[in-house]
Amino acid sequence: MTKEQWYFINTKSHDAAYNMAFDECLLRWHSEGTIPPALRFYTWTPSAMSVGYFQKVEGKIHTENVRQHGFDFVRRLTGGRAVLHDHELTYSVVVSEKHPKMPKTVTEAYRVITNGLLEGYRNLDIEADLAVPEGKLQQTGSAVCFDEPSWYELVIGDKKAAGSAQTRKQGVILQHGSVPISMDDDVLFDLFAYPSDEVRERAKSKFKEKATTMEEYLGRKLSLEEVEEAFYKGFEKGLDIELVPFELTAEQEQEVQTLAKEKYSSDEWNFSLNKKGVK
Template identity: 45%
Template sequence: MKKWRFLPYKKYQGAYNMAIDEAIMEAMREKTVEPTIRFYGWMPTTLSIGYFQRVEEEIDLQQLKRQQIDLVRRMTGGRAVLHDQELTYSIIMPENYPGLPHTISESYRILSTGLLLGYKKLGIDAELAKPSRKKEPILSAACFDQPSDYELIVGGKKMAGSAQLRQRGVVLQHGSILVHFNKDKLRSLLKHRNDQQLKVHFANHASAINERCDHPRSFQEIQHAFHQGFSEALQDELSREELTLKEKKRVEALAREKYTMDTWNFKR
């Protein structure tokens, strides 16, 4: 098994977070870095949207402006995620990594093991959502509307939302681990005809760490639990490292030329 690089938690603007993930993918493709796990946060609060989402049809841009919330489009698919009180992770690795299944669904099962162990260490009895051919109707543009195959759930409620991209031999999986879920804030940012229906739907389909613990957990405890979870799942100590100088330069270029541009964020 290969050694893993761990990039410890830092907060960045949304454009930089997406640029960092893409820069690591490029470095991985060039075989200049090890498989990487990164923990990060968002400053300011940001709404990230999936690659295929139509912003003006699904997102209330006036509310984003009013609440001073940034917007960024991800490389990955899926639906909108409010990055507020949460821990975001990304896993970046070669597509031919030993033991990694070829299908996205099955690789979710493998890569989500670290998340599962992290929840267990917090005393939360999480499980992986089983694949199902019968899906409920999608009611909103939000990621936490319902779980996908092998995402983390507790009592049927989604605890972590993830998305995966495979591009030119490299796999990126990143996702949001909810510490607290502000359902009202997320709901206010989405265009939806029946606000009350959406409120009930979120309450029945999503949950967060501090709703499931017997006492509120500190952010340090949460980071430590998931660091241990991934370390055990990957059988590696996950030593702390930094981006390389080349990666940092590429991040600046991607943030400036892609992820801060309306041509990217409003492309659909």
């Protein structure tokens, strides 16, 4: 039986505004019927902090330290909390809400898509799993993505290993997420606002008990190419699809560039909570 074909594009490394504009354009193109469901891999140059659509920046994010580290800053179209995109593989998926494989609820659709991540980890001989918290989730109020529990999060042992977020607009699901290869906790916690160094160190210590990375688990270095291959095959198996290459037209590339400049590079979008969503 022939498997369903999804588009695949690896856009390699771009700045934060371009990366977020590209994901929004994928959502729009799929809603218009221009492209089928799609999977995208990408990385960030320079490294960047992204915050969730509804996330407060003032009093939560140390924006001056973000700048001093030379990092980009951008607000995502999806929800969730702040993520430092550094030594990682980032993925995005766009698929219709009406796709026969997609459950109606956000959490169940998240579970289906995250199967691709699960198989990717297993391709690297990492025993990862999808966690289902017992009872009601206990929200800590932390601004740090990997510090918060969520339904069907990807865990290695009892530690969170990947952070994903999802939105639904124009009849399309957009899910994207961070798959850390390694993580510098000292740099990460330098980017958040705390009332004192003591509170910061306490939060960092607790964080180390909650989160892990692929290199930490394996005890060896991983190349980006090795990770990309593992998760490419993982998504094909986990979603039972065949990935086929996708290249943008000149007009599509210009659309991404324009949206990056006009929306995701603007202070109005990145620092204001009063946003209008997809243009």
